[in-house]
Amino acid sequence: MRKKKGLLATAITTVILLVAFSLLGYVIAPHWVPQDSTATIDLGSTSTAIASNDTTNDTVGTYDVTEATVPISLDDGTTIDAIVRMPVARAGGQRLAASVPGCMLITGAGLGKATEVYGDIAWGMASAGVATIVPDKNMTDYSWQHRDYVKMAHDYEKTLDVLEAWPGVDPEGVGLYAESEGAWITPIIASERNDVSFSIMTSAPVYTPRQQMTYAIDDYFRVLDVPFPTNQITSRITTLEMSGIGPNYADFDVAPYLARQTQPTLFVYGTNDLSMPTIQAPEHARRIMADNGNTNTLVRYYRGANHQMRVGDAKAKKDLPLADNFIQDMADFAQDAKISETLGWSTPDVAGNDTPWQATDVDTDQLVSSVGSGLVGSVRGLLILQGGAIVMQLITLLGLPVLHFLRRRRIRKETALAQLEANSSPDSAATGNIIVKHEMLSREARRRPGFAEGMSGRLWACGLATFLTTLLWLGYVAYTAYSVFKLSTNHTLLVVWQGAARLLVVVCTAAFASLVVHMVRTEIAHRRKPLDERPSVSGAGHIAWTVVYFIGVVFSFIMFMYWGLFLV
Structure with missing residues (x-):
């Protein structure tokens, strides 16, 4: 009993x-739960072509390309290498202008060596008449816990100075190309320097790293069909207060720099990018810029392209080909951006050869208000x-x-x-x-x-x-x-x-x-x-x-x- x-x-x-x-x-x-997105975007054309009025540009492969590696000294005493690729006229071929536009290419997260990134993009743009420079990333104070995007921007500016002073480069036609994390850096440079002629932001997060990480993990969980309640692990991690342990850059906000960016800007996304809010991000960025007087912004979408704008697999893999016409479009924008401020564009502001789709909304208000909340707040x-x-x-x-x-x-x-x-x-x-x-x-x-x-x-x-x-x-x-x-x-x-x-x-x-x-x-x-x-x-x-x-x-x-x- x-x-x-x-x-x-x-x-x-x-x-x-x-x-x-x-x-x-x-x-x-945490009570923050990602919500299904209903965001849509109207494409003005199914062609990704970019052209200003009354201009004709050279195509990829028109010119030979020379390469040179140069050392660049940074303010902290570090010396990095940068690879300069210059277009060279072929014998009996297309005549090259006395000075050509230039573009500095900035890498995404984790990527450091110039010899390992952007070889095909930088060469392709140069072969179409745009000088390019790809610098090493200064990794001396770069880790998953600590990143200083303002300092990184100032490091990259040393490379920008080199390209502007390079023989045969038009110093008033030099701009920026960045991918992913680099798109948190380019607006800093562009907002601080009026000599920057244009900005290309590929797979740009636009939102804070915390919001971006939340969106990406939730999207990955959906693609992988992770069962409930594991799919809510996202908010239980990303709404934690992270000071003291890191990452210290979780709440870096690029919006104030976008608001001060006056240059023509191109936002580029692949429709097979699982980590980006491909509809909300460019709309959010363009709204910030337009509210502050910059309406010269374009958006392009590429069918089947992943986060690195390559096709064949959603994952980042070596040797995957770039999306069709991608390099040509980048070169055309770099050559026409400066003149577009007076002539305008003959192609639509928003276009793509595939319609983007976004899984969830980036709910900025709820996410910010829930950070550090609850019994387990950090x-x-x-x-x-x-x-x-x-x-x-x-x-x-x-x-x-x-x-x-x-x-x-x-x-x-x-x-x-x-x-x-x-x-x-x-x-x-x-x-x-x-x-x-x-x-x-x-x-x-x-x-x-x-x-x-x-x-x-x-x-x-x-x-x-x-x-x-x-x-x-x-x-x-x-x-x-x-x-x-x-x-x-x-x-x-x-x-x-x-x-x-x-x-x-x-x-x-x-x-x-x-x-x-x-x-x-x-x-x-x-x-x-x-x-x-x-x-x-x-x-x-x-x-x-x-x-x-x-x-x-x-x-x-x-x-x-x-x-x-x-x-x-």
Whole structure:
């Protein structure tokens, strides 16, 4: 009967805890959830061609190209290399102008060496009559935690000075080309220097890195068909306050620089780019610029092009070909941008050979207002809770056998002393009291430090289940991150893995409920019969161990709530 009552109490407590933890999980987790996008854009033409009125440009391949590598000294003492590619007239071929326009090409995230990027784009533009320069990226203070886009812009300006002074280059016709992260840098340069003639921003995020990361991860999860609630991991990470650990550039806002950018600007996107809000981003940027007087902005979309404007695969791979007509369009814009300010464009402002589609909206208001909110409001707090849970559980799980060993050794020692005392008493021979009575030893054992009967097994069950579930879930999060990086995953594995984690969370809750119910029932029995029933935990060492144990378990349960594992 007592056992049945215990099982019933455990079942009721488990249900209550599951409901309570689900509600708490809803309260402490960020409430920002990506919304499906309904954004559309009207294309003025299915041709990506770019041309100003009354002009004709040379085509890619018209000129030979010479290359030269030059050293460039930066303000921090670093020396980088830059590759200059110049058009050269062929014998008997098209005559080259005395001075040609120029373009500095800025790389995206992580890419550093000029020898590894833009070889085909820079050569192609040069062969159409546009001098190009591709500099190394200064990587001395560049990491996933720290990036200073203003300093990077000033570093790139040293290269821009070199191109403007290069023989045969028109210093008033030099502009910028940037891809992805580089599009957070070019507006800084363009807003600070009136000598910049134009700006080409390819796969430009426009929004803050935090907002961009949120959009990209959610879009990847949709493409990979990541199951609920894992698809909400995005907001649980990107709405955390990141100061102190990084990235320090999460909330860099390029909008003030776009507002001061006066040059003709071209925004370019591929319709197979899974990481960019390809409709909202250019609209947002053009609206900022137009509100501040710059209406000379164009947008082009390329069918099947990925984030690097290459076709054949959504992932970045070497040797993929560029989108059709891409280099020619870039060269045409570079040559016509300056004159377009007086003659205008003969081609539409917005055009593309494919209609873009955007998965979700970049909801800037909700995202900004939710940053740092909730019980787990920062990356630091998340690491403390998650790391603390694992460390404390390891300590307690490894410490429990030690406590058992020390207690058993103490019992053996006390038993031996009691036996010796009994055998040495004056009346031991007369009474035959050679062996210590079992009842006396049992009574003494109840006064010794330790756990009550049934406690150790429940402590092991709850602690081990919670620890393994924590590892299983962190492994699942790591696997989804790897899937995003590789842009491929096993959907069945995700479903089974996630289901196992959520089932184990229920097991953890039941084990925790059984432990709590047993402790309460044991304490009640002890209060009623203090001499016959031992407390659930006694002794300073065992009590300290139990406190650490419960803190570790509670930390893990908070993490389960935060990740949404209790929500049904």
